[in-house]
Amino acid sequence: MRWSIPVFFVLAFTVTQAHAAGIDPAQFGDQGWFTTRIASALTTLQANITSALGSAYDVRSSSTYTSWAYGLMLGAWAFKFVEVTARTAVFGDPYSDLVGVVVTGVIAQILFATYGGWTWDIINAGTYLGQLVQAKALGSDALMYPYIYIVKAWAMFQLSPVGIMSLTIDYFLDAAVLVVFSFLLFAAGLFACMWPTLVGGIAVLLGPLTLMFVFHKSLSWIFDGWLRLMFWTAIFAFVSRVSLVIICLVFGSAFGYGSMSMPGGNPVLLTPDNPLAFIFLVAMAIVSLALLFFSGVVTSMITGGSNIDAAGMVKGAAQQAGKALVSLI
Structure with a gap:
């Protein structure tokens, strides 16, 4: 089956919008154009998120959103400062706690x-490290390269054309199997390439709102959860990229293609009277899908263990700095 068959399902939903944007729907059947557009969209996404934040570096007053988030952080800092000051004055809490709040606020300022x-x-x-592995194994570090490799390897297998009078139930079932598993495999490969950037974009946009929770222990889990999301995205980008590379290597080895070049040559024509070929292809697809699914499981196992307690570490470091400063005074 041609690799573009699964894209039909996408075209059914996007043809109207594509036409309005001046895009020829037939271009979706062009593998190079499609993958280039996806890679360009992911690159543009980061630039657009940076534009939404108002700055590529300092976001304290770069946009209305970050200005409000920065103001909320300052308010939380001031509230904590007043609380600790009162406890120091009334209950005699150590001055190092007060200095610790000041240092924590300075750290939050630096983060902003x-x-x-x-x-x-x-x-x-994660993506960068994964692409280093990919370049060594496949000869290219292009973002969409593993997806293209899988698509081309799978597209080499096609049903042998038959006359309309020779069509049978077995033929339609075999065609359905190829279409369904090609769609699932291509969608999973595309998902693995795109998902880290999409989730990362959400995490970056949410981040400014979470920094104000670093001051209060009862709410610090929000900041910790956001930081865990950041690391989950990075680790998933690496693990899923390595999984895609492994799938490409397995496909290249099983189907007789070199790992350092794209699959090519004459297509392999399948016939309904050869069920072992279809069983082999389905098994390869299922194993590949399971490996990509396992990428998410592995990432969750790594990042979903004990509480990261980043807020506690920040406040602990600030308190230690406060004690050191008070002892010097």
Whole structure:
């Protein structure tokens, strides 16, 4: 089956919008155009999110949204400062706690002032490391390369054409099997390539609102959960990229294609009277889908363990700095 058959389902929903945007729907059947547009969209997404934040680095007053988030953070900081000051004055709490609140606020200020840098660095780190593995194994570090490889390898297998009078139930069932599993496999591959960037974009947009919760222990789980989402995205980007590389290597080895070049040559024509060929293809597709699913499981196992308690670490470091400063005074 041609790789473009599953794209028919996408075209059914996008043809009207594509025509309005000046895009020829037939272009969706062009593999190079399709993957280039997806890669370009993912690159543009990061630029658009940066534009929404108002700055590629310091977001403290770069847009209305981040200004409000920054103001909420300052309010939470001031509230905590007043609370600790009162406890120090009334109940005699150590001055190191007060200094710790000040240091925590300074750290939050630094995180805001450098937000556009370190957030995208965390998210992009997984993709970058995965692409290093991919370049070594497949000879290319292009974002959509594994997806293209899988599509081309699967597209080499086609049903042998028959006359209309020779069509049988077995032929239609075999065609349905190829279409269904090609759709699932292509969708999963596309998902693995796109998902880290999409989730990362959501995480970056949510981040400014979570920084105000670092000051209050009862609400710090919100900041911790957001930071866990950031690391989940980075780790999933790496694990899923490595899984795609492994699938490409297995496909290349099983189907006789080189790992350092795209599959090509004459298509393999399948006939309904050869069920073992279809069983083999379905087994390969199921194993590949299971491996991509397992990528998410592995990532959740790594990031879903004990509480990261990043807010506690920030406040603990600030309190230690406060104790050191008070001892020097």
